[in-house]
Structure formats: structure tokens, C-alpha cells
Amino acid sequence: MSTDLPRNQHIIASGLISAVGITVAYTSFTQEPAGAFVFPRLISSVFAVLAIWTFVKAVLGCSKVGAGISGVEMRNMLPGLIVTLIYAFWAAKELGFYTATTIAFFILLTIYDPAPHNAPMTWIKRVLITAGFIAVMYGLFAVLLNVFTPREIFS
Amino acid sequence: MEFLFYMGDVFTPINFGLLLLGTIGGLILGATPGLSPTMTVALMIPFTFKLEPQQGLILLGAAYTSTVAGGAVSAILLKIPGAPANIATTLDGHTMAQKGEGAKALQLSFIASAIGGLFGVFLLIFLTPVLAQWALAFGPSELFWLAILGVTVIGTLDSSSVVKGLLSGCIGLWLATIGFDDIMGAQRFIFHSSVSGGINVIPALIGLFAIPQVITMFAKGPKGTDAEIIVVQHHPIGKAFNEIFSRKRALAIGTAIGSVIGLIPGVGGQIAGLVAYDQSKKMSSESAKFGTGHPEGVIAAESANNAMVGPSLVPLLTLSIPGSPTAAVLLGGLLIHGIFPGPTLFTQYPQVVWPFINSMLIGQILMCVFGLLIAGWAANVARVPPAVMAAVVLGLAVFGSYSVQHSMGDVYVMASLGLGMFFLERFGFSAAPLVLGLILGPIAEANFMQGAMIANATVGQMAYFFTGWLNWLLILIVVASIGYSIWMELRQRRYTTKEDAQA
Amino acid sequence: MRNWIAGAVIALTAMAGTAMADGHGDYPERPIMLMVSYGAGGATDFQARIVTMTAGNEDALNMPVAILNKSGAGGRVGWNWLATQAEADGYTLGAYNVPHFIAQSIEGGVDYSTDSFEPIANWGADPAVFVVAADSKFNSMSDVIAYATDNPGGLTFSGAGLFVGHHIAALQLEKAAGVELAYIPNNAGGAGAMRAVIAGEVLGGVNNLSDAFRAREAGTVKILGVFDLERNAFIDDVPTMMEQGYEIDNASVNYRGVMVPAGTPQPIIDHLAAVVPTMFENGRVASRMEAGGSPMHIMNREEVLEMWAQRQVTLEALLADL
Numbered sequence: 001m002s003t004d005l006p007r008n009q010h011i012i013a014s015g016l017i018s019a020v021g022i023t024v025a026y027t028s029f030t031q032e033p034a035g036a037f038v039f040p041r042l043i044s045s046v047f048a049v050l051a052i053w054t055f056v057k058a059v060l061g062c063s064k065v066g067a068g069i070s071g072v073e074m075r076n077m078l079p080g081l082i083v084t085l086i087y088a089f090w091a092a093k094e095l096g097f098y099t100a101t102t103i104a105f106f107i108l109l110t111i112y113d114p115a116p117h118n119a120p121m122t123w124i125k126r127v128l129i130t131a132g133f134i135a136v137m138y139g140l141f142a143v144l145l146n147v148f149t150p151r152e153i154f155s
Numbered sequence: 156m157e158f159l160f161y162m163g164d165v166f167t168p169i170n171f172g173l174l175l176l177g178t179i180g181g182l183i184l185g186a187t188p189g190l191s192p193t194m195t196v197a198l199m200i201p202f203t204f205k206l207e208p209q210q211g212l213i214l215l216g217a218a219y220t221s222t223v224a225g226g227a228v229s230a231i232l233l234k235i236p237g238a239p240a241n242i243a244t245t246l247d248g249h250t251m252a253q254k255g256e257g258a259k260a261l262q263l264s265f266i267a268s269a270i271g272g273l274f275g276v277f278l279l280i281f282l283t284p285v286l287a288q289w290a291l292a293f294g295p296s297e298l299f300w301l302a303i304l305g306v307t308v309i310g311t312l313d314s315s316s317v318v319k320g321l322l323s324g325c326i327g328l329w330l331a332t333i334g335f336d337d338i339m340g341a342q343r344f345i346f347h348s349s350v351s352g353g354i355n356v357i358p359a360l361i362g363l364f365a366i367p368q369v370i371t372m373f374a375k376g377p378k379g380t381d382a383e384i385i386v387v388q389h390h391p392i393g394k395a396f397n398e399i400f401s402r403k404r405a406l407a408i409g410t411a412i413g414s415v416i417g418l419i420p421g422v423g424g425q426i427a428g429l430v431a432y433d434q435s436k437k438m439s440s441e442s443a444k445f446g447t448g449h450p451e452g453v454i455a456a457e458s459a460n461n462a463m464v465g466p467s468l469v470p471l472l473t474l475s476i477p478g479s480p481t482a483a484v485l486l487g488g489l490l491i492h493g494i495f496p497g498p499t500l501f502t503q504y505p506q507v508v509w510p511f512i513n514s515m516l517i518g519q520i521l522m523c524v525f526g527l528l529i530a531g532w533a534a535n536v537a538r539v540p541p542a543v544m545a546a547v548v549l550g551l552a553v554f555g556s557y558s559v560q561h562s563m564g565d566v567y568v569m570a571s572l573g574l575g576m577f578f579l580e581r582f583g584f585s586a587a588p589l590v591l592g593l594i595l596g597p598i599a600e601a602n603f604m605q606g607a608m609i610a611n612a613t614v615g616q617m618a619y620f621f622t623g624w625l626n627w628l629l630i631l632i633v634v635a636s637i638g639y640s641i642w643m644e645l646r647q648r649r650y651t652t653k654e655d656a657q658a
Numbered sequence: 659m660r661n662w663i664a665g666a667v668i669a670l671t672a673m674a675g676t677a678m679a680d681g682h683g684d685y686p687e688r689p690i691m692l693m694v695s696y697g698a699g700g701a702t703d704f705q706a707r708i709v710t711m712t713a714g715n716e717d718a719l720n721m722p723v724a725i726l727n728k729s730g731a732g733g734r735v736g737w738n739w740l741a742t743q744a745e746a747d748g749y750t751l752g753a754y755n756v757p758h759f760i761a762q763s764i765e766g767g768v769d770y771s772t773d774s775f776e777p778i779a780n781w782g783a784d785p786a787v788f789v790v791a792a793d794s795k796f797n798s799m800s801d802v803i804a805y806a807t808d809n810p811g812g813l814t815f816s817g818a819g820l821f822v823g824h825h826i827a828a829l830q831l832e833k834a835a836g837v838e839l840a841y842i843p844n845n846a847g848g849a850g851a852m853r854a855v856i857a858g859e860v861l862g863g864v865n866n867l868s869d870a871f872r873a874r875e876a877g878t879v880k881i882l883g884v885f886d887l888e889r890n891a892f893i894d895d896v897p898t899m900m901e902q903g904y905e906i907d908n909a910s911v912n913y914r915g916v917m918v919p920a921g922t923p924q925p926i927i928d929h930l931a932a933v934v935p936t937m938f939e940n941g942r943v944a945s946r947m948e949a950g951g952s953p954m955h956i957m958n959r960e961e962v963l964e965m966w967a968q969r970q971v972t973l974e975a976l977l978a979d980l
Contacts, residue, residue, distance in 0.1 A: 013582045017322070024329055027344065036341035039600040040332045047325035050318060057318075065316050066583030073374040080373030081574075084366075084549060088570035092553055093563050101553070105546045112542035114377040129543060137554055140187065145198065146724050147558045148691055148749075197698040197727075204711055204946075291857040335731030337845040340820055342767055348743070352728065352735035420853060421846055475876040476853045483699025483849065490704060490872075493949030497876025561691065561726050562739070601845035609860065612814045612840030 006068035010058040014051065021051035079111050097149035098134060098142075106130045157501075158280050158516075161509035165517055170213050173206075174514055177217030178521045184218075185225020188361055189555025191238040192222040193480040200488050208492035208504075212511040215488050217518035219481060223461055224268040224522050231260045231453075232536040233548055235365045235555070239356060239425040239594055240460035242587060243432035245364055247445065247452030254448050255388045257534030262395035263450055264457040265526035270399070271410045271458030272519040275465030278414055279472075280512060286418055286466055287473040293419045295606035296620045300629035301419065302599035305426050307636040308433045309588040316583055317640065323584045327592020330354050330572075337597060338604045349564030356425075358556035358565040359572055359593055363586040365552045366573020372545040387534050392527050398450055405451035408435040409458030417463025420470055420478035424463050425594050429587070431459030437639060465515065472496050472508070685748055685926055686721040692916065693744065693752040695736025697729040700847055701784065701866055701952070702914055706753050708946045709781045709938050718937040719930075723751070732819035733758050734768050741770035746919040748926035751778070756913040756966065761821040761973050772970055773920060776927055777962035779934040780915035782947070783955035785886035785908070786827040787870045787896070788815075789855055789879040790862045799883045799902045802862060806837040814840045816851035816863040824851070824864040827885040827910035829976060831864075834904040855879060866912065867892060868951045885910045892951060909972045913955070915962060931959040 025044040028037050057063055083104055091100035106126060115122040141147045164170060177199070184195040199218050203211030226237030231248035244264060251260035278286065293301070309324035310317045333344045334353025345351050399406060412431040417424060435455035436445040445452050468485070470478035475496045477483035489496055494504055501508055539547070556569035576586055610619030620626065692710060696702045703725065710723035728736035737759050740752040754775065763771040790796045796805070806813040817824030820843045828841040844850040848866050855863040856878045864885070865873075871892045873879045884890055884898045886908045899906040916934055918927060937943075938956045947954050957965065 010582060013578065017326075021325075024344070031343070033339065033341055036336045036339040036343060039596075039603065040329070040343060043325055043328045043332070043596075047322070047329055050322040050325060054318060054322060063583070065319065066581055069374070069578075069581055072376070076376030077370055077373035080545070081370065084369070084570070085574075087549070088553055088566055092557075092566060097554065097557070101550050105550055108546040108549070109542055112373065112377050112545060113540065114542070133547060133550060137550060141554050141558060145190075145558060146689060146722075147554075148561060148689070148724070149554075149557065150563070193698055197725075200707065201711065291853070294854070294857060294859040335734050337731060338820065338843050340731050340734055340762070340765075340767065351738060353730055421850070470853075474853075474856060474878055475872050476856065477699060477849050480697060480699060483697065485699075487699050487704040487707065490950035491708065491946055495872050495875050495951070497872070497878070499876070560728050562728075564743075597845070605842055605844065608840065608842050609814050612812055612842075 007058070007061050007063070009068040010063040010066065011055070014055040014058040014063070018048070018051040018055045021048035024048070080108060083107050083111070093150050098138060101137065102130060102134050105133060157505065158509050158513055161505065162513055164209065164506070164510040165213065165513045170210060170510070170514075173210055173214045174217045174517060175521065177214040177514070178221045178518050179525060181218035181221030181518075182225040182228070182522060182525065185222030185237055186228040187555065188229055188233070188235040188237060188365070188551045189357060189558045190222075191357055191559075192219060192226070192240075193484055194559070195222040196481055196484045196488075200484065200491070203488055204491065208489075208494060208507045209510050211488060211492065212507055213514040215485060216511045216514035217521070219485070220272060220461070220464055220515050220518040221522040223464055224265060224272075224457070224526065226460075227264040227268065227457055228261065228526075228533065231264060232257060232533060233365065233551070234368050235548065235551065236360050239360065239590070240428050240463070241456075242360065242364075242590055243428040243456035244453060244460075246432065246456075246587060247447070247449050248456075250446070250448035251450070251453065252534065252537050255386045255537060256390070256448065257387060257537045258531045259388070259390040259395060259398070259450070260453055261530035261533060262390060262392060262527055263399060263453050265523050265530065266395055266399050267406060267409065267454040267458040268461040268526075269519045269523035270406060271413055271460075271462035272464055272522075273516065274410050275414050275417065275462040276512065276515050276519065277465070279465035279469060283469055283473055286469045290418050290420055290470040290478060291474070292625055293422075295602040295609065296623070297625050297629060298419070298422060298602040299599060299606055299620065300626060300633065301422060302595045302602065304629060304633050304636060305430065305591060305595045306599070307633055307640070308430060309591050310640055312429065312433055312585075312588050312591065319583045320585065320588045323579070323586075323588040324592040326584075327589040327594075328596040329592075330359070330589075331593045331596025332600070337601050347567075349567045352560075352562075352564070354568055354572075354593065355559060355565055356590075356593060357559045358569040360590060361552050361556050362569035362571070362573035363576045363590055365548050366570065367577035367580050367586070369545045369549050369552075370574070370577045372541045375541065377542065387537055389531065395527075399454060402451050402454055404438065405435045405455040406458050408438060409455035410462045413459030413462030414466050416459075418466040418469060418478070420476070422598055424460075424467055424479050424481070426591070427463045428456045428460040429591055431455045461519070472500055473498060685929060686719055688749065689721050690719065690723045690748075691726050691750050692723050693726050693728055693736055693740055693750065695728055695730075695733035695740075695753070695755070696847065698725075698727050700729075700849070701868055702753055702755060703727060704950065705782055705914060705947065705952050708950065708952075709943055711946075712937055712940045712943060715937075715940075718940075719933055732762070732822050734762055737762075737774075738769050740919055741774040744919050746921035746923075748918065748922050748930070750919065751930075752917050752919070754913075754915055754917045755823070756915075757826050757909060757969050757973055758822045758912070760966065760969050761826060761977065764970075764973055764977050765821050772966050775917040776920055776922060777959055777966060778916040778918060778927070778930045779938060779959060780913055780955060780957035780962050780965070781938045782914045782952060784912040784914065784953060785867045785884050785890060786823050786864050786910045786912065787867050787881050787885065787893075788827075788831075788862060788883045788899075789852070789865050789870050789873065789881055791855055791858055792878055792880055794861070794880060796862065796882065797880070799899065799904065802882065803835045803837060805861070806835070806839055811838045811840055813837075813862070814842055814860040816842050816844050816854040816860045817865070818848045818851050819843045819845075823910045823912040824848075826973070826976065827864045827906075830885065830906045830910060831899070831904065833976075833979070834899070834906050852879075864910075867953065871951050890953060892953060907972075909969065909976065913957075913962075913965065915957070927959075 025048040028040040028044045087104035226241040230241040230244040234249040310320045409431040416427045471482040610616040713723040744750040
């Protein structure tokens with residue numbers, strides 16, 4: 001069963017982890033004050049050794065677990081991933097939580113809801129679900145818990 | 156038996172109303188991602204300003220017990236552990252919910268919580284003086300060995316390859332060192348301003364568990380998500396009780412480990428669930444089924460995390476030392492009413508302390524009843540279409556991680572860790588050992604540094620870390636745990652994917 | 659389902675309604691956040707919750723104050739956040755602990771100094787005390803120092819961390835008594851440091867007066883000396899360090915109060931500086947603080963500015979020897 005594993009993907013993934021491990025180890029051994037880096041040195045050494053071991057195994061084609069990501073999955077998740085990234089890293093702060101969540105929620109529903117896009121009922125349903133979710137979030141976080149989220153674009 | 160004398164106080168109309176409010180409110184807040192039991196209790200403190208001491212503490216006691224159990228709801232239904240205590244619950248609980256057994260998983264978790272919780276509170280009632288000594292026995296050297304014991308669990312926890320499990324653990328240990336170090340105050344690995352305060356455990360938990368699941372739903376695409384229709388199975392409550400009592404071993408291991416580890420100041424609450432899960436997996440005759448939606452996993456994890464509630468208050472009530480963050484918040488709740496915990500607490504303020512303890516007993520039962528009532532209905536969450544589910548979980552993850560510290564940085568950390576974890580999972584790494592590393596890192600490091608400082612000033616490091624029966628007991632368990640993992644590895648050559656184990 | 663939509667619309671308009679006014683005449687027009695750089699349940703957090711409980715009253719700020727905990731590394735995490743990331747709009751306040759943040763800024767490695775913040779008012783002063791376990795053989799500071807003289811560097815004693823009030827007190831003691839001591843900073847704050855004393859892991863400890871007072875009531879510790887200029891009303895039988903022959907002033911006393919990030923509009927600072935001290939003087943606040951064993955010490959903005967400047971000088975001199 002190891003033959004159908006995406007060997008190249010494993011090499012890239014474990015290569016990246018090894019790079020992180022080596023960087024972390026290098027940083028731990030060069031930073032000051034040394035007293036604060038005793039523990040990081042210990043764990044980063046183990047980290048780097050294990051990561052390189054995994055990398056070597058991947059190169060030799062011996063990675064036994066993990067199915068990788070197929071091309072179809074990649075295509076499917078790409079739009080959702082882009083929305084997620086924009087939402088979490090930009091929109092939530094710049095547009096305000098409630099505005100950004102409303103937009104992201106609605107777009108995600110539109111992309112991933114299998115219902116036909118040409119029926120008016122589909123759209124009404126999507127709007128209602130989005131409004132319901134935002135109302136619950138507002139009630140819970142803004143009214144009940146008094147969480148001060150970044151200010152909305154309207155203000 | 157003094158607690159029975161004050162039992163009546165809990166059932167006066169106002170007090171019982173507060174008890175109900177605390178229980179139901181606690182369940183709902185506990186199920187909200189981002190709200191740990193500590194935060195929930197802290198949020199309730201202002202309400203007690205206006206109440207009598209007795210009433211205020213009844214509210215807090217009920218809220219504390221039920222938030223711990225409430226965390227299991229989001230862990231099972233959404234795969235978002237509300238607090239570190241619920242991590243182990245997601246491993247089997249969420250898998251059960253995906254198979255349509257959500258009702259069963261919830262029922263088992265509530266019954267196991269109540270049984271473990273009642274046991275823990277009875278320990279608090281009857282064995283407090285003995286337990287107080289036990290809580291004091293854990294100094295820096297013992298806590299260091301305990302953390303190492305936790306680390307040895309990493310390799311075998313929910314991972315199909317020991318090397319990748321250990322590597323996940325190392326990544327977690329490294330993430331834990333980011334930010335200021337706790338003893339020296341030096342900055343370490345701050346590569347972006349979002350992590351200048353270190354990586355907060357709750358946003359990390361939300362990201363590591365919830366986000367990969369959201370992306371997995373994306374990866375199936377609109378057509379793929381339509382194809383799976385989950386039939387939510389009805390599960391009678393009676394059967395849940397039978398199931399629990401036919402799995403006595405998991406229940407006993409969970410309750411015992413939860414009560415013993417829960418007592419250890421600062422450490423217990425966070426790792427009790429995972430240690431209990433791991434131990435019951437090792438001792439179970441069906442250990443291969445763990446991680447694939449096995450009821451024993453849920454029972455062990457949930458009985459452990461509620462069993463810890465009672466004992467975790469022992470150091471606070473007897474020695475006036477808060478042993479856990481939640482206990483520290485409860486201390487504030489007591490002080491506001493001018494009540495000083497300590498050995499004289501039970502003689503000076505019996506009319507406050509006993510109703511408080513009783514409220515935790517009755518709260519456990521109410522929580523169980525209420526939980527069982529909603530379990531069948533709540534399980535329908537699994538029928539929510541994946542498109543809606545993905546969007547809901549994403550929204551909750553962003554709001555939940557923000558609300559912990561009102562910090563955008565936490566949202567970025569949550570999203571980055573989540574994205575990274577999705578890819579890591581696809582290459583055989585898992586979130587549970589990574590999170591365990593994240594939790595254990597600071598405990599191991601700070602106690603090692605402190606122990607070393609004390610040792611250097613007194614007897615020397617070798618003598619300090621290797622004397623005392625408790626140190627040796629922990630070292631022996633560490634050795635046994637490593638030995639067991641190696642033995643299992645050699646026996647099975649655990650090179651099977653999780654898919655194979657399911658088949 | 660209609661209600662949901664209505665709810666959402668209300669939600670959005672409500673957000674739009676919190677428009678920022680250019681003048682500050684209406685300040686405050688929404689709830690205010692008070693950042694506490696220690697965990698929920700700690701002494702600073704607990705006292706901050708009490709002193710702000712009347713903020714919603716009409717004669718106070720007329721808006722509730724919500725506590726936000728940003729704990730870690732002895733307070734550095736929270737103060738760094740307040741100095742660099744918090745909005746200086748008057749809606750984000752912070753609790754300060756002097757000498758902690760000043761000592762940390764002198765030591766370095768943080769992004770704040772006294773110039774990063776504007777004080778508003780002080781609510782409490784919690785002196786450091788020296789505690790030993792109830793069954794300890796030490797009965798006075800001279801016993802402790804005698805032991806330390808016989809075992810240089812062998813007297814282990816705990817405190818809440820490095821460059822916090824407890825550490826300052828420890829340094830002062832070392833200097834005044836002319837002995838070498840082993841200060842063990844605890845990662846779990848004052849509560850962890852107290853636990854180490856009671857469990858006998860260390861021979862003694864520096865801790866907050868309020869916590870030590872409770873522990874003595876519980877019968878688990880003895881208090882041997884107060885690091886302040888005068889005895890304290892909560893424990894008036896315990897002599898000061900000065901009375902026991904050690905030249906130690908009040909540099910380590912933990913002053914707690916409210917500040918805002920530098921850059922906050924002056925009218926808002928003035929408004930807060932006028933209202934907040936009166937809020938602290940509320941009778942309900944005083945009785946709750948008293949009940950919790952927390953000494954109060956109210957100071958206005960000018961007095962705090964002076965105290966900060968004075969501490970800056972004292973601490974620079976003390977830490978220069980390190």
C-alpha cells in the first residue's frame with residue numbers, strides 16, 4: 001500500500017519541516033541569553049533529528065502513513081481556502097467581525113452548497129441561514145459576553 | 156456527614172433557581188468555543204457581587220461543574236475542544252458523531268462526567284486532609300518528572316507512526332517556547348508581533364482541531380459533500396447506562412486518574428483527560444479501536460476531566476492556595492464576600508462551604524439530567540449540511556479565539572496553526588500529541604529551571620531530582636511507559652494507517 | 659425566521675451607531691476595557707474587578723468596565739500589548755503594578771517604559787513581606803540572616819518572578835544584610851511562591867502582604883518582616899525591616915492603579931483623572947477591599963506621576979549593581 005502514496009508530496013512536506021527544525025535549532029544555539037535557551041536547545045535538537053529522519057525516509061520512499069492531497073481535492077478546497085485566508089487575516093479586522101463574518105459565511109455557503117444556483121428558494125435559504133448565524137453570534141458574543149470586536153466599517 | 160445537614164439549603168427556591176441557572180448557563184457557556192471553565196467562572200463573578208455569599212457560591216459551584224462537562228458538547232459535535240480537558244474527548248467522540256452516533260457519545264459523556272464528578276466531590280468531602288498533603292507533595296522535581304511522563308505518552312497518542320507522533324510532540328514543545336520565558340523573562344523565537352505574548356493554548360486548540368476539519372469539508376467540494384448523508388441514530392438513555400456499566404474498566408481508570416492527577420496544582424486539570432485516555436487505551440482489550448469512535452475513549456476522558464473538579468479545590472479550601480486557574484477565580488469569589496479559605500473555613504463558615512460543595516453534587520446530577528435530555532436533539536448537528544457546518548465552525552473559531560484575550564493576534568495564530576495542521580495531518584501527523592507538547596512544555600521547563608535553582612543552592616541537581624519515593628515512583632512509571640511503547644512497536648510494527656485500523 | 663433577519667439588521671445598525679465622535683464631550687459612550695497583565699483570580703485581577711464594579715454608576719464613568727486578562731512573563735505580555743498594540747482612544751485602560759513594569763523596563767527586553775503610559779489614579783499599595791512556614795525554625799529576620807551568613811547562597815526563598823516587587827525586596831534584603839541569598843522565582847506567580855513556602859520546598863519567601871495575611875489566618879505561615887516604612891494595619895504585630903536593623907525602604911511596595919497608553923487625548927485623560935479616584939472612594943468598594951484583606955491607597959494623577967518618577971530613580975540605582 002505504500003506504493004500509491006504521493007512520494008513527492010511527502011518529500012516536500014518533510015523537507016519543509018526539516019527546514020523549520022534546523023532553523024529553530026540554529027536559532028536556539030546562537031541566541032542570547034544562553035540561560036533562557038537551555039530547554040529550547042534540547043527540544044530543537046530532538047526536533048531537527050526526527051525531522052531529518054522523516055525526510056530521509058520520505059526520499060527513500062518509505063513514508064508509510066498519510067494520503068497526501070489529490071489534484072481534485074486541491075481544486076475543491078482552493079476557493080474556500082482563499083475565502084478563509086482573506087476572512088481571518090484581513091477582513092475580520094478591517095471590515096469588523098460581524099460584517100466580515102456575514103460576507104465570508106454567505107460566500108462559503110454559495111460555493112459549497114450543492115443546491116441549484118438558479119432556484120430562488122436556494123438564495124432565500126442561504127440568506128436566512130446567514131442572518132440566523134450572525135444573530136446568534138451577536139447575541140452570544142456582543143450582548144451576553146460583552147466582547148469588544150474591532151469596530152465595523154460603518155463607524 | 157455534615158454535608159447532609161446543609162443539603163436543605165440547596166433546595167430553597169432561590170438557591171435551587173440559582174443552581175439551575177448556573178448549571179444551564181454553565182453548559183451553554185462551556186459549549187461555546189473559546190470559553191474555558193476559568194473564563195466562564197470569571198464572567199459569573201460580577202453576578203455574585205449582589206448575592207449573599209451562600210447564594211453566590213452555589214451559582215459558582217454549579218457553573219464550574221457544568222462548564223467542564225459543557226466543553227464535551229462542542230468537542231463531540233464540532234470537534235472544537237472547549238478547554239485542554241476536552242481534547243481527549245474529541246478523539247473518539249467526534250468520530251462517533253460523524254458515524255451518526257452523536258446521541259450515544261453525548262449520553263455516555265454526560266453519564267461518565269456525572270459519575271466521575273460525584274466521585275471527585277465525595278473525595279473532597281471525606282478525604283480532604285489526606286488529599287491536602289498529597290497536593291503539597293508535588294514540588295518542582297516531582298512536577299518535572301510528571302511532565303516527562305506526559306511526554307512519553309506523546310509517541311503513542313492518536314498517531315499511526317511513533318516517529319511522526321514524537322515529531323508532532325516536538326513541534327508542540329517548540330511552539331510552547333515562543334514568547335517570553337516564564338522564569339527569566341527573555342524573548343524567544345518572536346518572529347511576528349502576533350506571537351509576542353506566546354501562543355495561547357485555547358486559540359491553538361481551536362485552530363489545530365477545528366480548522367483542518369473545515370478545510371477537509373472544502374476539499375470534498377460541493378458534490379462530494381452532498382453524497383454523504385449521515386443517519387443520526389436514536390439511542391435510548393437506558394442503553395447508554397448499560398453501555399457505561401459494561402465498560403467499567405474505562406470508567407474506573409478515568410475516574411481514578413482524574414481524581415489523583417486533578418489534585419496536582421497547576422498541572423492536573425489540563426492533562427488528566429489525555430493521560431486517562433492513554434492509560435485506558437493501553438489497558439483495554441480493544442486498544443486498536445481507540446480513535447475510531449470507541450465508546451471507552453469518551454468514557455475515560457470525560458470521567459477523568461470531571462473527577463478532577465472536586466479534588467482540584469482541596470488545596471484552595473484547606474490551605475488557601477489555589478491549585479488551578481479556576482480555583483484562583485473561585486478564591487476571588489470567596490474573598491469578595493470576606494471569606495478566607497483555610498483550615499478553619501469549615502468551622503467558621505459551614506453555612507457557605509457545605510452548600511457550595513452540595514451545589515457541586517446536585518449540579519453534577521442536574522447537569523447529567525439536562526444533558527441527557529438534550530443529547531438526542533443536539534446530535535442532529537451532525538445532519539447540518541457540510542457547507543453550512545464548515546462556515547459555522549469557521550465563524551465560531553474566529554470569534555472564539557478572539558474572545559479569549561480580545562486579540563487579533565490570537566485569530567492569526569489560530570488560523571495559521573489550523574492551516575499548518577491540515578497539511579500535517581495529510582502526511583501522517585496528528586493534533587493531539589502536538590497539543591500535549593504545547594501544554595507540557597512550559598510545565599517541564601519552568602519546573603526544571605526552578606528545581607535546578609533550588610538544587611544548586613542546596614543539595615545539587617542529581618540529589619535533588621533523584622531522591623524521595625515520589626520522584627522514584629514517577630521515574631519508574633516513565634520507564635515503564637517507554638518500555639511498553641517499545642514493546643508494542645516491536646510486537647505490531649505499527650505501520651498501519653488509521654484507515655486500515657477502521658477496516 | 660423573520661426575527662433572525664430583524665436581529666441581524668438591529669445588530670448591524672447597532673454597530674453603525676457606535677460612530678466615533680470627533681469631540682470627546684460624550685466620553686464615554688460605550689463600555690470601557692481594563693487590561694490586567696495577570697491571570698484571572700490573581701491579586702491584581704481580583705482588586706481590579708472590585709474597584710471598577712461601580713464604574714457604571716452615574717456619578718462615576720456611567721459605563722461598565724470589563725476586565726481583560728493578558729497574562730504571562732510577570733506582566734510583560736500585557737504591558738507590551740498595551741504599549742504597542744492597544745488603541746489610545748480612551749476605551750482601553752490598563753492596570754499598572756509598580757515597581758514591576760518600571761523595573762522590567764530598566765532591565766530591558768520590553769517595548770515599554772514610564773513614557774509609554776499616562777497614569778490615571780492609584781487604588782492600592784500592597785507591601786511585600788517575608789514569610790516562612792508555620793513550623794520553620796526561623797522566628798525573626800535575624801534568624802534568617804544568621805542562617806544565610808553560615809550558608810552563603812544556601813538560603814532558598816521564593817517570590818513571584820524576576821523584576822517584580824518581590825525580587826526588588828529580595829535584592830534590597832541582600833544588599834542591606836550584606837549576605838548572598840538564593841532567590842527562586844516561581845512561574846505560577848505569588849500563589850505558586852506561597853505554595854513552595856508552605857510545602858517546605860524553600861526555606862522562606864517574599865510574598866504580598868494581602869496573601870500572607872490570609873495564609874497566616876489559615877495557620878500555614880509566620881510573617882517575619884514588612885518591606886515598608888511603617889507597620890501595616892492588617893498585621894500590626896509584625897515589625898518593619900527597618901525596625902529589625904535592615905536599611906530597606908518602600909521601593910518594593912506593590913502599587914496598583916489605572917493607566918492609559920500614551921497618545922490618549924488629553925481631555926479624556928483629564929476626565930478619567932477627575933472621575934476615577936472618586937470611583938475608588940466609593941464606600942462599597944472600600945468595604946469589599948477590606949473584606950478581601952487588600953490594603954487601599956488612593957492617589958490622584960499628580961501623586962502617581964511623582965511616585966513613578968521617584969521609583970524610576972530608586973530602581974535604576976538598585977538595579978545598576980546587578
